[in-house]
Amino acid sequence: MWRISLSHLKPYLQNHSLLSRLIMSFLLVIMMITAFHFFSFSFLKNRIQQEIIKYNSLNLKYTAESYEKHLQLIENTMVNLFFDEKMNVIKSNPTVDNFKLLNLFSSQLQRLASNEQLYLADIIIYFGDSGLTIGKEGVRSANDLFQTDLINETYSYFFWQDQISKPYHYKVFPTAEFKRVVSAKQISSRGMLVPVVFKNRLNPNMYFITLIEANEAYKAFFRGIDDNFYISDDSGQVLFSSNPANQPLQSELQTFASSGEGSASQGNNFYFYKKERSSGLTYVHVVPNNTISSQIQRLNMILLIILSLVIVISILISIYLSSRFSSPVRQIIEAIQKPNQALAMGTSIHEFNLISEKIGTMMVRNEEISSDLHHKNSIIKKYGYINKLKSIYSSYNKVEEDLLESGSPFYLVIFSVAFTREFHKLFAAEPTRASYYINELIQLNLSEAFPKSVTIQVEKDQIFSLIFVNEQDPQDQSGKLLEKLRWLGQIFDRDQDYYLLTMAVNPVLRSSTEFTEAYEETLEMLQLRKMMPGTQMIIEPIPESFHLLLAPSLDQEFFNHLQAGNDAVVQIVQRMLQQLHKKDANLYQYTHLSREIVGRVIKTLTAANIDTNATLGTESPYKKLQTCMTVDDYSLFFEDFLYQSLSMIREKKMGQEPLKDAILSYMHRHYQEDISLESVAEKFNLSSGYLSIFFKEKTQTNFLYYLNELRINKAKELLLGTNMKIHDVGEQVGFQNANSFIRLFKKFTGIPPGEYRRMNHIS
Known part of the structure; x- marks a missing residue:
């Protein structure tokens, strides 16, 4: 490809063309940049070395601050333990007599030691008077603990016993490997641990021992490249060493501790050190001089590689940009003659870019306007359907005239969605989104079987579909629709634990003049739903005697027990629900009975001057009733609602608050x-x-x-x-x-x- 491009540009390079002048100008600029690079690098070399030193100093500073904050956190934790209520009782009698309380406090230590942010292997409270210890693994004598579970020659039982008389507030001791007896013939390692002792002047006969996991804390807090990090005290004693082979001398560490903070180059190493006043610890990071030199050389190599890449890329870009100057007018003409073809953009000529941008904008805007008009036309059409269904007058009659094109007959299907308690428990804020997905599923499946169908969501929990069919085979279309709805019911039954769907459809073909009447008739059919789980399809219209089949009225027995606060009210309501169940009552009758019961209870509570907000909470019981779709749902609701209300009535009678x-x-x-x-x-x-x-x-x-x-x-x-x-x-x-x-x-x-x-x- 490049061979073809260069052969094409060869005639332009042989004469004094604009292309050759542009390429020469690029090369001249590249040479000047190269000269400036070599001149400035010698000046920047020392500055870069200073920045590297500054970078390592900041890393050590952050490391020291992290260790200090961690020690402060542990100290605060120990102070809280010291003033704990259970500890106040233990301090007064630190013996096995308080065995239950000691075990409770041991469990508290176990929870603290398991906190991953503290990096603690164990927390031990040592009572010098009784020789008793409390740790995360229980209550033990000090002699047994330090000879079986925390074994170390340096930190023996006598060492810890001797710390009682030492006059310090807290002290960090050198890192050591601790072991424990697993069995009679096996001793396992507990790892490298840093002992830290905390004392309190209020009780000098006890102190806290915290064992910090040295390697875990080092991984979490150390920020540096080289694995040469050390912590020492004022005497130069090393408390922690990440690389003993390159460890500084004790005299050097003493010098660093007395200096406070800084850096120094000695021999083949560069030393960074910082002493913290709060703990008195000195943190040292050793960086070999060859590391800094290698970093500078690596940076120099990177800069040279980048410069080489810039030179090569600049030459290629210069050739590419120069070639973009050919025949711009021809491209403009082709764009005008072929508006549907993609427009070439991004040349080197500003004017051509401006013209191309304007032409492209006009073409894109034309597409957007066309798409927007199509979308708005669909929205207006759906709005017109809703107006016509609900008999809403519209000043723009043209929309309603065009709705039922050529007077096509139709079937009307209404879907009612009721979300269960399980849904509200898991997806409290998602019913609107769930209704949208249900609407999309219905529309997708019905449009496949009936291409002219229209599906619209008219309420949060209600969706309707218009199924337009041909008058030639109305019976076949009716059977096809019912079969499709039954198939949809099987799909929705898979999620019946979360929502229940009711489908109402009168399989009688309706004309355009019966539009609103069909909607109202089908809407009433939804009330015929039976109180059982699963998706239900209602295809029979409401009988004339439907509104006379009301739920049984509440009798005087219910009222008397309710005023007395007797639990017999619950059995009366359960009996009423069972009567409805035996009569195979529908949703309308259950709703009528439930609202009558809730209304009577609220009136009784109000008459007794009982605060209904405290009884019912922030959610209305009428709203909770909307989630009841089965007899068991109503039974559980009334058990909870009535027992809570009856309890308040009884408490009011007894004068309690x-x-x-x-x-x-x-x-x-x-x-x-x-x-x-x-x-x-x-x-x-x-x-x-x-x-x-x-x-x-x-x-x-x-x-x-x-x-x-x-x-x-x-x-x-x-x-x-x-x-x-x-x-x-x-x-x-x-x-x-x-x-x-x-x-x-x-x-x-x-x-x-x-x-x-x-x-x-x-x-």
């Missing part, structure tokens, strides 16, 4: 959390406005004041009963901001929390 007690109990259990009026309302299935009014009425104070007063009272207990800091007390009782805690404490007591603690201690 169950909702108030439940809300106050919840607040007293969760006051330390970030709770609000909205979150509590959502917890009890109430609106925030209603809960505010209800709380004010029952407690004579508003929600926020009650919550703040509860938190301040709990804060008083902590101020006098513990040595916790002021801001820690605020966080413990639910205040995220220390200033807000101090301000509200002063508002309720008249003095700040610190002054309150001093005054009460003095008194």
